[in-house]
Amino acid sequence: MPAVVKGWRLLLTPTLSRHLGLALVAFILLLLLSSQIGAYDDYTLAAVAIFVIATAGLNLLTGVNGQLSLGHGALMAVGAYSTSLLLRGHDLPLILVLLLSLAGASLVGAVFGVAAARLRGPYLAGATLALAVGLPQIATRYSHVFGGEEGLTVPPPAAPSWLGADFPPERWMAWIAIAVALVTLVLLGNLLQSSVGRSFKAVRDHEAAAALAGINVARTQVVAFVVSSACAGLAGSLFAYWSGLTAPAGFGVALSLQLISAIVIGGLGSLSGAVWGSIVLVFVPNFTSGMASSLNLPSSVGNNLPLLIYGAVLVVAMLVVPYGIDGGLRRLLALARARWAGAATNHKGVVDWDDPAGS
Amino acid sequence: MQRFVVLTLNGLTEGSIYAAMALALVMIWRATRVVNFAQGAMAMFTTYLALFSLERGAPYWLAFVIALLCGFVLGAVVERVLVRPVESAPPLNVVILTLGLLLVLEALAPMLFGGQIRSFPSAFSIVGIRLGSLQVPFSSFDLFTLVSVLVLMALLLLLFQRTDLGLRMRAAAFNAEVSRLLGIRVGRMLTLGWALASLVGALAGLLIAPSLLLYPTYMDQVLVFGFTGAILGGLDSPPGAVIGGLSMGFALSYVGGYFGSDLETVGALVILIAVLMVRPRGLLAWRAQRVV
Amino acid sequence: MLEIVDLTVAYGPVVALERVSFRVAEGSVMAVLGANGAGKTTLVRTISGLVRPRSGSIRFDQKEISRLAPEAIARLGIGHVPEGRGVLAELTVEENLRLGGLWRTDRADRGTALSEAYELFRPLAERRHLPAFTLSGGERQMLSIARALSARPRVLLLDEPSLGLASLVLIQIMARIKQLVQQRQLTVVLIEQNARSALSVADDAVVLSLGRVVAHDQARRLASEEGLRHAYLGF
Numbered sequence: 001m002p003a004v005v006k007g008w009r010l011l012l013t014p015t016l017s018r019h020l021g022l023a024l025v026a027f028i029l030l031l032l033l034s035s036q037i038g039a040y041d042d043y044t045l046a047a048v049a050i051f052v053i054a055t056a057g058l059n060l061l062t063g064v065n066g067q068l069s070l071g072h073g074a075l076m077a078v079g080a081y082s083t084s085l086l087l088r089g090h091d092l093p094l095i096l097v098l099l100l101s102l103a104g105a106s107l108v109g110a111v112f113g114v115a116a117a118r119l120r121g122p123y124l125a126g127a128t129l130a131l132a133v134g135l136p137q138i139a140t141r142y143s144h145v146f147g148g149e150e151g152l153t154v155p156p157p158a159a160p161s162w163l164g165a166d167f168p169p170e171r172w173m174a175w176i177a178i179a180v181a182l183v184t185l186v187l188l189g190n191l192l193q194s195s196v197g198r199s200f201k202a203v204r205d206h207e208a209a210a211a212l213a214g215i216n217v218a219r220t221q222v223v224a225f226v227v228s229s230a231c232a233g234l235a236g237s238l239f240a241y242w243s244g245l246t247a248p249a250g251f252g253v254a255l256s257l258q259l260i261s262a263i264v265i266g267g268l269g270s271l272s273g274a275v276w277g278s279i280v281l282v283f284v285p286n287f288t289s290g291m292a293s294s295l296n297l298p299s300s301v302g303n304n305l306p307l308l309i310y311g312a313v314l315v316v317a318m319l320v321v322p323y324g325i326d327g328g329l330r331r332l333l334a335l336a337r338a339r340w341a342g343a344a345t346n347h348k349g350v351v352d353w354d355d356p357a358g359s
Numbered sequence: 360m361q362r363f364v365v366l367t368l369n370g371l372t373e374g375s376i377y378a379a380m381a382l383a384l385v386m387i388w389r390a391t392r393v394v395n396f397a398q399g400a401m402a403m404f405t406t407y408l409a410l411f412s413l414e415r416g417a418p419y420w421l422a423f424v425i426a427l428l429c430g431f432v433l434g435a436v437v438e439r440v441l442v443r444p445v446e447s448a449p450p451l452n453v454v455i456l457t458l459g460l461l462l463v464l465e466a467l468a469p470m471l472f473g474g475q476i477r478s479f480p481s482a483f484s485i486v487g488i489r490l491g492s493l494q495v496p497f498s499s500f501d502l503f504t505l506v507s508v509l510v511l512m513a514l515l516l517l518l519f520q521r522t523d524l525g526l527r528m529r530a531a532a533f534n535a536e537v538s539r540l541l542g543i544r545v546g547r548m549l550t551l552g553w554a555l556a557s558l559v560g561a562l563a564g565l566l567i568a569p570s571l572l573l574y575p576t577y578m579d580q581v582l583v584f585g586f587t588g589a590i591l592g593g594l595d596s597p598p599g600a601v602i603g604g605l606s607m608g609f610a611l612s613y614v615g616g617y618f619g620s621d622l623e624t625v626g627a628l629v630i631l632i633a634v635l636m637v638r639p640r641g642l643l644a645w646r647a648q649r650v651v
Numbered sequence: 652m653l654e655i656v657d658l659t660v661a662y663g664p665v666v667a668l669e670r671v672s673f674r675v676a677e678g679s680v681m682a683v684l685g686a687n688g689a690g691k692t693t694l695v696r697t698i699s700g701l702v703r704p705r706s707g708s709i710r711f712d713q714k715e716i717s718r719l720a721p722e723a724i725a726r727l728g729i730g731h732v733p734e735g736r737g738v739l740a741e742l743t744v745e746e747n748l749r750l751g752g753l754w755r756t757d758r759a760d761r762g763t764a765l766s767e768a769y770e771l772f773r774p775l776a777e778r779r780h781l782p783a784f785t786l787s788g789g790e791r792q793m794l795s796i797a798r799a800l801s802a803r804p805r806v807l808l809l810d811e812p813s814l815g816l817a818s819l820v821l822i823q824i825m826a827r828i829k830q831l832v833q834q835r836q837l838t839v840v841l842i843e844q845n846a847r848s849a850l851s852v853a854d855d856a857v858v859l860s861l862g863r864v865v866a867h868d869q870a871r872r873l874a875s876e877e878g879l880r881h882a883y884l885g886f
């Protein structure tokens with residue numbers, strides 16, 4: 001994959017230092033935050049970070065490259081099962097497990113991406129949806145390998161001893177997830193600003209024009225699929241550590257659909273959109289289940305209230321903020337700026353929705 | 360051999376239901392370029408309404424008709440109230456909107472009708488028909504399923520091919536702008552298209568309920584297999600939907616019968632990918648390749 | 652009959668028409684001329700309601716129509732043959748033709764209009780049960796015009812009917828239209844890039860440039876104005 005190699009070389013650009021600086025500041029702030037909150041909140045924070053990795057990769061594929069995937073949950077499953085299998089009976093270093101899981105998911109993504117490169121719109125949606133439905137069943141079928149419905153257990157990552165014996169494992173998990181998420185965001189941010197990122201967008205905007213400009217459309221699409229699957233695999237691997245259990249039920253169609261809804265709600269085509277989407281994805285159900293249980297409702301109502309609200313949030317968000325949270329914020333910002341600058345022009349602020357770095 | 364016959368008959372019955380679901384999806388796709396992921400949930404909801412009517416003492420056929428009518432109305436309302444406003448938004452938005460609707464309906468059903476799994480009565484015997492001393496693995500209800508799907512499809516074919524209304528609906532779906540220039544009230548046609556499609560979906564929900572039992576997510580699988588069937592046949596082609604849906608029925612039945620039911624969905628995945636590799640826009644794609 | 656007053660149309664920040672005014676008399680042919688991007692298509696699309704004007708008014712028989720929906724405007728008797736013809740390729744020739752007057756309540760006359768269309772454009776009759784994508788470019792143009800005429804419109808908007816047509820076919824089509832103008836008092840707004848042939852059939856003409864009317868006169872007189880011809884009409 002020469003394009004990827006070229007992408008790596010392009011990472012050494014001036015924007016890299018800016019992104020790195022931002023990421024470092026974010027890392028320190030998040031570590032401080034994490035040390036101030038309880039174990040349960042650390043656990044939630046880790047979940048957000050894990051979903052950020054998956055949704056950022058998906059947003060690169062769907063938002064930036066224009067390939068709709070309804071099956072990214074299955075690619076997360078590949079990462080999670082890789083991790084669980086690697087850790088069965090072995091004690092491998094975390095970083096190695098993460099990289100191997102990433103490689104496993106990239107491989108599956110490459111194979112599927114080659115098949116997907118010929119498919120467009122709803123046909124791609126259908127194929128990826130079938131992947132989301134089909135893949136978890138392999139785990140049930142070959143239960144001697146994958147542990148069947150009960151799944152495989154995963155030991156939590158052990159905090160290094162210099163942090164002290166009573167360092168909460170949830171906090172360590174959150175730190176790992178945050179670090180990996182930030183590294184992923186920096187790498188993706190640079191990739192998006194490189195010529196590879198531009199070719200992703202060119203293919204999305206106009207395939208024929210991109211081909212005329214000398215871009216290999218099919219290869220670009222496969223590369224996007226591989227990068228995005230790598231992110232999904234990484235997220236899946238962390239997810240396995242985080243939940244301690246890898247079972248087919250955790251990787252059903254619902255997960256894939258949650259991921260896609262997160263990027264649309266957050267904002268298509270931008271990394272900040274992925275972050276917003278992950279926050280919504282984790283906190284809305286958390287908040288609503290808390291609310292439902294405090295309301296003393298009959299169980300048939302209380303049990304389903306979070307789902308009802310989540311669905312309603314999706315519907316209303318699509319009607320009210322069609323460009324997602326990120327798009328809505330940028331529009332507000334542009335309007336505010338126009339007003340502040342004396343509103344010389346009377347037009348609505350023209351915003352580049354697709355600027356990936358949000359700059 | 361006997362096994363093969365059993366599986367074929369089973370595939371035919373289930374396939375006809377997937378075909379109905381696929382047809383509903385294709386009708387909506389052609390009218391508004393939307394894949395309605397809430398189609399299954401809408402059918403689930405109307406089937407619950409039928410059960411609700413049955414429990415309040417309505418005769419079976421009345422409940423049946425109530426469900427179909429509610430499906431019709433629900434489809435129209437969803438198009439008019441939810442889908443129309445996002446017409447000009449990015450195309451993924453309406454996908455998320457239908458997913459949201461799916462969640463809302465699947466949460467609402469247990470709130471209104473209770474969360475436990477329910478059985479749904481069937482109009483006819485579900486025991487295999489007896490031919491002399493031979494018991495065929497095909498029940499009266501299977502026959503009813505097949506006939507009612509066929510009748511509904513024939514009626515739709517008549518409507519679309521033989522009536523002015525059908526011609527208007529087809530024109531509105533093919534090219535809304537030109538249709539408006541020809542004085543066609545496109546908005547109404549699209550609403551009607553959604554309404555008819557949901558009626559077809561509601562029928563599928565009623566027909567599969569006795570064998571799957573009734574619970575909020577019972578139509579999810581039917582939707583996925585219907586969608587797979589629609590893709591297999593080509594989303595722009597109603598005959599393709601029927602062929603694709605039936606193929607899904609047969610394929611799942613054979614895969615389940617010969618390789619084990621836990622491989623059904625993997626089988627569906629493999630078949631779908633294999634077909635799409637050869638024909639990326641479905642089996643009947645030639646119709647969709649318009650010469651403009 | 653058709654009166655356009657101070658019409659301004661914009662696509663976001665791009666102003667496509669600016670304070671355009673003119674009037675078309677009943678039973679006459681008005682040519683709208685101008686280079687690519689002058690705003691001709693925008694003009695007719697605004698008349699038939701596909702594009703909303705920013706300001707100004709469009710009156711048909713003294714009635715303000717600029718806020719009506721396209722389907723309502725069509726039902727008032729304004730037929731539009733769009734740029735690129737707008738033939739519904741998946742439908743048969745006959746289905747396309749039937750669509751034209753489907754909104755009319757006079758069922759008997761719908762049949763008459765259909766047979767008139769076949770008489771007017773004979774090649775269509777032979778292909779009536781074939782899908783429209785089998786037609787040639789000229790036949791499609793005929794179909795599009797015949798479809799608009801089968802609604803018995805009082806105004807016909809023609810957007811570049813000559814595009815991609817052999818000149819012989821074009822002459823035939825224009826002759827038929829001219830006939831209808833004389834026999835039935837049909838009013839025609841004809842958009843053309845080929846100014847010379849348009850001026851030969853038109854009674855009056857407006858010339859658009861960058862969204863503004865730069866000339867408006869009898870067709871005969873415009874054709875003889877050297878300066879204008881060189882500057883805007885290219886012949």
Ligand SMILES: Nc1ncnc2c1ncn2[C@@H]1O[C@H](COP(=O)(O)OP(=O)(O)O)[C@@H](O)[C@H]1O
Pocket residue numbers: 662665666667685686687688689690691692693694
């Ligand atoms: N849908 C549209 N969106 C934005 N700009 C448009 C659109 N349609 C036309 N324009 C612009 O409006 C101007 C007039 O276009 P048009 O009416 O098509 O001209 P003509 O038919 O005379 O060639 C052009 O500058 C064109 O770029």
Ligand SMILES: [Mg+2]
Pocket residue numbers: 691692693734
């Ligand atoms: Mg034009």
